[in-house]
Amino acid sequence: MKLRILHLYPKEMNLYGDHGNILALKKRCEWRNIKTEVISYEQGDAFPKDIDIIFGGGGQDSGQDKIADDLLSHKRDIEELIKGGTPALFICGLYQLMGKEFITSEGESIPGLGIFKMTTNAGNKRLIGNVVVDSPLFGEIVGFENHSGCTILEKSMKPLGKVIKGGGNNGQDRTEGVIFKNAIGTYLHGPVLPQNPIMTDFIIQVAIDRKYDRSISPLDNKFEDKAHRAAVVRPR
Secondary structure, three states: OEEEEEEEOOOOOOOOOOHHHHHHHHHHHHOOOOEEEEEEEOOOOOOOOOOOEEEEOOOOHHHHHHHHHHHHHOHHHHHHHHHOOOOEEEEHHHHHHOOOEEEOOOOOEEEOOOOOOEEEEEEEEEEEEEEEEEEOOOEEEEEEEEEEEEEEEOOOOEOOEEEEEOOOOOOOOOEEOEEEOOEEEEOOEOOHHHHOHHHHHHHHHHHHHHHHOOOOOOOOOHHHHHHHHHHHHOOO
């Protein structure tokens, strides 16, 4: 078995250890004898076909501005994949650009793909620190946030979970992230997947089920669970 993982804009969108999410996907596939091919997509590249998993990390406002036009040029490709059920994980900056728009502190509107029905405004307060989230799908999730974006989900969107500790989408309504079809958007860095193996395995399982109609084998998560527990009690 082999999975093709699309990594969007790794040069511009790779803050706070986000590349570690790719490493987590690769390693947990390797332990199950599942081969992986990571396709790094940068501006101007031909958009790859036959993708099984999509990943996009976070970046500064300037990085988002640089990639916005190129990202919009591939709206149909990405929208077809996500609406078709391809599992995906978008962190921070690319999470915001999967929404309708990101409005910077200067009032500039950076248009997004509109796949997630939400809008983000640059806030005047930075949300920094460890986060604990209660997720209906994954249970307890932990991660690290560092953003000033205030994301408001429309009523049609389901949040990834409820914030127990931290700011989440906007520091007000206690929501964190979003989940649509099999695509996850979140502000959690860390990277988030190594500390939350249930999320990693969800992405892998969906991809394997869609491509091969098979189930993945369980793994011993003692080290991942230890890292998870340590993050939960770490001061914010």
